[in-house]
Amino acid sequence: MAENGVGASVRRKEDHRFLTGKGSYTDDLNVVGQTHAYFVRSPHAHATINNINTSAALAADGVVAVLTGDDLAADGIGPLICGVSVTSDDGEPHRAPVHSALAQGKVNYVGDHVAVVIAETLTEAKDAAEKVEVDYGILPAVTDTATAADDGQEQIHEVAPNNQCFNWPFGDKAAVDAAFESAHKVSSLDLVNNRMVTNPMEPRAAVGEYNSGTEEITLHLTTQNPHVHRLVMSAFNQLAPEHKLRVVGPDVGGGFGVKIFVYSEELVVGWACRKVNRPVKWTSDRTEAFLADAHGRDHVAHAEMAMDENGTFVAMRVNTTANLGAYLSTFATMVPSYLYAFLLAGQYSTPLIYSEVKAVFTNTAPVDAARGAGRPEATFLLERLVDVCAEDMGLDPAEIRRRNFIPVDAFPYQTPVVQCYDSGDYNAALDKALALADYEGFAGRAEEAKSRGKYRGIGISSYVEACGIAPSAAVGQLGAGVGLWESAQVRFNPTGNVQVFTGTHSHGQGHETTFAQLVTEQLGVPIENIEVIHGDTSKTQFGMGTYGSRSLAVGGVAIAKACEKLIEKGKKIAAHALEAAVGDIEFSDGNFTVAGTDKTMNIAEVAFNAYVPHSYPEGLEPGFDENAFFDPMNFSFPAGTHICEVEVDPDTGVVEIVKYSAVDDFGKLINPMIVEGQVHGGIVHGVGQALLEGCQYDSDGQLITASYMDYAMPRADNVPSFDVDYAPTNPPHNPLGVKGCGEAGAIGAPPAVINAISNALGIKHIDMPATPENVWRAAQTATS
Amino acid sequence: MYNFSYQKVSSVADAVDAIKKADDGKFVAGGQTMLPTMKHRLASPSDVIDLGGIDELKGISVDGDTVTIGAMTTHAEVAASSDVQGTIPALANLAGNIGDPAVRNRGTIGGSIANNDPAADYPAAVIGLGATIKTNKREISGDEFFTGMFETALEDDEVITAVLFPKAEASAYMKFENPASRYAIVGVFVAKSGDIVKVGVTGATACAHRGLRLEKALNGNFAAEAVDEVEIPVEKMNSDIHASAEYRAHLVKVMTKRAVEACS
Numbered sequence A: 001m002a003e004n005g006v007g008a009s010v011r012r013k014e015d016h017r018f019l020t021g022k023g024s025y026t027d028d029l030n031v032v033g034q035t036h037a038y039f040v041r042s043p044h045a046h047a048t049i050n051n052i053n054t055s056a057a058l059a060a061d062g063v064v065a066v067l068t069g070d071d072l073a074a075d076g077i078g079p080l081i082c083g084v085s086v087t088s089d090d091g092e093p094h095r096a097p098v099h100s101a102l103a104q105g106k107v108n109y110v111g112d113h114v115a116v117v118i119a120e121t122l123t124e125a126k127d128a129a130e131k132v133e134v135d136y137g138i139l140p141a142v143t144d145t146a147t148a149a150d151d152g153q154e155q156i157h158e159v160a161p162n163n164q165c166f167n168w169p170f171g172d173k174a175a176v177d178a179a180f181e182s183a184h185k186v187s188s189l190d191l192v193n194n195r196m197v198t199n200p201m202e203p204r205a206a207v208g209e210y211n212s213g214t215e216e217i218t219l220h221l222t223t224q225n226p227h228v229h230r231l232v233m234s235a236f237n238q239l240a241p242e243h244k245l246r247v248v249g250p251d252v253g254g255g256f257g258v259k260i261f262v263y264s265e266e267l268v269v270g271w272a273c274r275k276v277n278r279p280v281k282w283t284s285d286r287t288e289a290f291l292a293d294a295h296g297r298d299h300v301a302h303a304e305m306a307m308d309e310n311g312t313f314v315a316m317r318v319n320t321t322a323n324l325g326a327y328l329s330t331f332a333t334m335v336p337s338y339l340y341a342f343l344l345a346g347q348y349s350t351p352l353i354y355s356e357v358k359a360v361f362t363n364t365a366p367v368d369a370a371r372g373a374g375r376p377e378a379t380f381l382l383e384r385l386v387d388v389c390a391e392d393m394g395l396d397p398a399e400i401r402r403r404n405f406i407p408v409d410a411f412p413y414q415t416p417v418v419q420c421y422d423s424g425d426y427n428a429a430l431d432k433a434l435a436l437a438d439y440e441g442f443a444g445r446a447e448e449a450k451s452r453g454k455y456r457g458i459g460i461s462s463y464v465e466a467c468g469i470a471p472s473a474a475v476g477q478l479g480a481g482v483g484l485w486e487s488a489q490v491r492f493n494p495t496g497n498v499q500v501f502t503g504t505h506s507h508g509q510g511h512e513t514t515f516a517q518l519v520t521e522q523l524g525v526p527i528e529n530i531e532v533i534h535g536d537t538s539k540t541q542f543g544m545g546t547y548g549s550r551s552l553a554v555g556g557v558a559i560a561k562a563c564e565k566l567i568e569k570g571k572k573i574a575a576h577a578l579e580a581a582v583g584d585i586e587f588s589d590g591n592f593t594v595a596g597t598d599k600t601m602n603i604a605e606v607a608f609n610a611y612v613p614h615s616y617p618e619g620l621e622p623g624f625d626e627n628a629f630f631d632p633m634n635f636s637f638p639a640g641t642h643i644c645e646v647e648v649d650p651d652t653g654v655v656e657i658v659k660y661s662a663v664d665d666f667g668k669l670i671n672p673m674i675v676e677g678q679v680h681g682g683i684v685h686g687v688g689q690a691l692l693e694g695c696q697y698d699s700d701g702q703l704i705t706a707s708y709m710d711y712a713m714p715r716a717d718n719v720p721s722f723d724v725d726y727a728p729t730n731p732p733h734n735p736l737g738v739k740g741c742g743e744a745g746a747i748g749a750p751p752a753v754i755n756a757i758s759n760a761l762g763i764k765h766i767d768m769p770a771t772p773e774n775v776w777r778a779a780q781t782a783t784s
Numbered sequence B: 001m002y003n004f005s006y007q008k009v010s011s012v013a014d015a016v017d018a019i020k021k022a023d024d025g026k027f028v029a030g031g032q033t034m035l036p037t038m039k040h041r042l043a044s045p046s047d048v049i050d051l052g053g054i055d056e057l058k059g060i061s062v063d064g065d066t067v068t069i070g071a072m073t074t075h076a077e078v079a080a081s082s083d084v085q086g087t088i089p090a091l092a093n094l095a096g097n098i099g100d101p102a103v104r105n106r107g108t109i110g111g112s113i114a115n116n117d118p119a120a121d122y123p124a125a126v127i128g129l130g131a132t133i134k135t136n137k138r139e140i141s142g143d144e145f146f147t148g149m150f151e152t153a154l155e156d157d158e159v160i161t162a163v164l165f166p167k168a169e170a171s172a173y174m175k176f177e178n179p180a181s182r183y184a185i186v187g188v189f190v191a192k193s194g195d196i197v198k199v200g201v202t203g204a205t206a207c208a209h210r211g212l213r214l215e216k217a218l219n220g221n222f223a224a225e226a227v228d229e230v231e232i233p234v235e236k237m238n239s240d241i242h243a244s245a246e247y248r249a250h251l252v253k254v255m256t257k258r259a260v261e262a263c264s
C-alpha cells in the first residue's frame, strides 16, 4: 500500500479550507452589478390565479423587473421535467402535469412560485414582493397520501384523473396469490413511511450571470450534479445551448439528494439574468427551504408475507401509495418504483414477490429522492414485516432472518424483482453484529433496566441497497432519460503534479481526499501533489454527479481507468528514454523500471518528457493527460446488519438509544475514517426519521412544521457513540472492489430503531416518528 | 426586516423617555425573541430602544435571603453565577439549559419574563419561588405578572429592572423538552421552605401558573406519591402537534414528582 493510499485513514484534504472559513459557497459569491431575486409564493395550497397585478411592485424603489409565468412562456422557457418514465397499469406512461417554473393560472402548493421580483437589494425585492397583488380563487386542498386518489377528492391536475400519477404493478400476481392461498401462515402489517424535509445545512442558492458579448450564461448553483443541471436546462428548458451555459457547483454544504433536482428558482435565475442583463442572485431562506425544497419518503403501505411451517418466506405481497406532491420533481417517478419495489427482496430468498405502487398527486411540495431514495422505504417495510413474521412464528428475529437469508454460495443471486445481487455474505454480517451488540447478554440488561422502571428493547435490521447508480442500458430499459456512467480526466502538469477532474460532486463526502488516495495508490504521486477538481462544467468534460452512492463505485473507477491509460503511455515514454523495449517496462510505486535492472524513471520525469518531448517516441502524442469513462455492468449491493438497543421511559414515552451496532459490507474501504463518518451520519439521519422528523401539512395544505421550532432534527445528544464494524465481500463487477456507503445508515437505521421500540413495549408496530407521546400511549398497553 | 430607528440608551429614565416619544417603539434586550420576529417581518417597530447600555439593569447580588438578578443579566451569567449556584442551584441549572450557547449568551432574564412565552422556563421559577418583579414603576408579584399568552402586567413604558428571588430551602426544576425547539412542553418548578411548598408550571397552559392543586397535595406530604391523587384539568392544557392536552396533563404530574424527588 502506498503511503496515504487505499486503506489509509488520511485526514481530509478539504477540511483545511472548511475549518478555516475559506470554503466558497454559492451565497459567498457577489458579482459587480448584482441584483437580488425574491419569489412571490403562494400562501394557498390550491387556488386558481385570476389575476396578477405587478404595477405597484414595478413602481417600488429599486425594482428592476417583476416577472411572471406569462413572461417565461413568452420567452419559450420550457417547463421543468421529470426524467424517468413509469408505465401505469393501463399501459400508458405516468401522468405528467405541466410544471412551469412560474405558475400559469394556478398554484398547487403553499410555496409554489407565482412571480419573481428582481431589485437592487434583497430588502427592496422583499418590499416590492409584498406589493404584487394576486387574485386567488381558493380551491379545496388534497394533502393526505392514503386518500388522495379516493373518489370525490378535489382534482388537482386535469391530466391526472383521481390525482393518480401511475399505478404500477410488478410481479406475478397469480403465482403470488396462489402461494398465499396455500401458505402455512400469513403475517401482515400496515405502515407509514413518514414524510421528511431533507434540510441540508446550506440552503439552496443561485447566482446567474449573462455575458452579452459571448452570449454565455454562467450559473453558480447549489447542485450535486452540474452537468445534469446544464443538460436538462439546455435540452428541455431551452435556457441556452449546452456550449453557452456554464454551471458551477462550488462548495456545497450538504445535499442528501435535495440538490440533485432542477428547481424553479434556478431556472428562473438563469433566465432572468439574461432578460434584465444584470447578474441575479437568489438565496433560499430557511422557511423557503421547508416550503419548496423537494421532500422525501411519504408512503402508506400494506405488506404481507406468506410462510411455510418453518418460517421460510414463500411469497410477499405489497401495496403502496406514494405521495409525489403537487408536481413531478426531476426524478420523482423513479423513487417509489424502481428504487423501491426492486429492493423488496432484501437479503432474503423469497421466491415470489408482487408489488403494486400507486403514486398520487397532492397539494404539497414535490417529493423526490432523499438519502437512500426508495431503499429506506423498502427496507423499513421489509425489516418491520420480518419482525412481525418472527413474532407470529415464535422465532427469534435473528433466527428467522438466518433461515431466509440468501446463502453465501448462491451469489450471483437473481431476485424475483429484477436486481441480480453480485456478492454478499449476510450471515457473516449478522453474526458479527450480534456479537458486537452482545445480543446474548440482552436479556440480562433488560432485567436490570426493568428494576429501574425502564423497558429495554433490541431491534435488528438487515438491509441491502442498490448503489453505484447505474448501468446505463439497464436504467435505459426502465425508462431513464439519461446514461449513468461517469467520466474522469487525470492530468499531469509538466512539473509532475496531478489534477484529477471528476464528473461527480463532493458536498461533504470527502472525495477530494478519497479520490486523491486512489491516484496516489495507483500512480505513486505523493498525495499533496494531487488536486481533485469537480463541480464546474467548464473544467470537467462531463459527469452525472453525486447521488445513489455512485461517486466512488462509478466515478472512482473512471479515475482508475484514466490512471491505467497514463501508465500505458508512460511505459512507452520510459522505454524510449531508458532505451528498452516497451514490453520490458514495469511500473510500480511511481517508477517505470526496466525489468531485472536498476534502470528506472519516476512518473514525474515521464510527465516532463511528455510535455518537453525533445527526445520522444516517434509517432507518440505529446502530453500526459488522459480521459476515461466508466459505465458499470451492474449496480453494487452494499448490505449489512444494524442492531439498535433502546430504553423506553414508560412514564414519559422518551426513547433513549443506549447502544447501536452497525456491521456493513461496503466492499473495499479506501478511507476507513471517511467511511465511518458516512456511517455515523447515515445512522443519525435514520434515527431522525425514526424518532424525530415528521413533516406535517394540515388539511388546508399549510405546512405546520415549517421551522426548527416544530420540525425536529436529530442532534448529537439523540444518539449514543456507535459501534461500527465491517463484513466485506468482493463485488466481482466492480474493478475497485467497492460498493458505496453514503446512504447505508439512513436505510438500515429506521427499522432497527422501530424494531427495538416494538420489542421494548411488546407491541406489533409503532409508526415513525416514534414521538414521546405516541410511545407513551403505546406503553400504556404494553405487555413488557 | 423592515427599517426602524435604533437608539442605545444609558439609563432607565432615558429608555422610558425614548419609548414615549416613539410612534411604535419597542425595547430590545438580548434580541433572541425580538430579532427573529422582526426578520420574519412579523413585527415592525418604528423604534428599537436597546437596553444593553444601562448599567443599573445588570448584575446579580445576594442580600440576606433574597437573590436580585438585574433584568439585563444573561442566561449564561445566571447559570455561571456562584451566588445563584450557592443560594438557588435549581435556578442556575434552569438558566443553563435554556436554548443553546448563543441564546444563553444574549438572552436575558428580563426579556424572557417580559416576553412570557407559554413554553419559557424562567416564568416557572418566578412563580415557583414566589419572586417579585421590580420595574421602574412598582413591584409586581410573580402570580400577578403573567396574565396570558405572551401577555404580562407590564405597561408600554414600563421597564423591568430586576427580579427578586427569595431563597428556598430546597428547589428543583424539571423540564420536558419539545424535541424540536427544546422549549418546555411542560416544565415544573418546585420549591420548599419550611412547610410551604410552591409549584410553578410552564408549558402546560396559556402561560405559566401556580400549580395550586399540586401545592395542596404536597403541603401535607412532600413526597412524589402525594402527586398521584392530584387531578390535573385536561381541558385547560395546551394541545399541539407535539403533545395533546391529555399527555401534557400527565407530564405535569410526572415532572412534579421528579422535581419533588430531586428536592430531597
Ligand SMILES: Cc1cc2nc3c(=O)[nH]c(=O)nc-3n(C[C@H](O)[C@H](O)[C@H](O)COP(=O)(O)OP(=O)(O)OC[C@H]3O[C@@H](n4cnc5c(N)ncnc54)[C@H](O)[C@@H]3O)c2cc1C
Residues within 6 Å of the ligand: B026, B027, B028, B029, B030, B031, B032, B033, B034, B035, B051, B071, B072, B097, B098, B099, B100, B103, B106, B107, B108, B109, B110, B111, B112, B113, B114, B115, B117, B119, B120, B121, B122, B154, B158, B159, B160, B161, B181, B182, B183, B184
Ligand atoms: C434558538 C432559541 C432557543 C430558545 N430556547 C429557549 C428555551 O429553551 N427556554 C426559554 O425559556 N427560552 C428559550 N428561548 C428564548 C430566549 O430565552 C430569549 O432570550 C428570551 O425569550 C427573550 O430574551 P431576550 O433578552 O432575548 O429579549 P428580547 O428578544 O430582546 O425581547 C423580548 C421582549 O421582551 C421585551 N423586553 C426585553 N427586556 C425588557 C425589560 N427589561 N423590560 C421590559 N420589556 C423588556 C422586549 O421589548 C420584547 O418585547 C430560545 C430562543 C432561541 C432563539
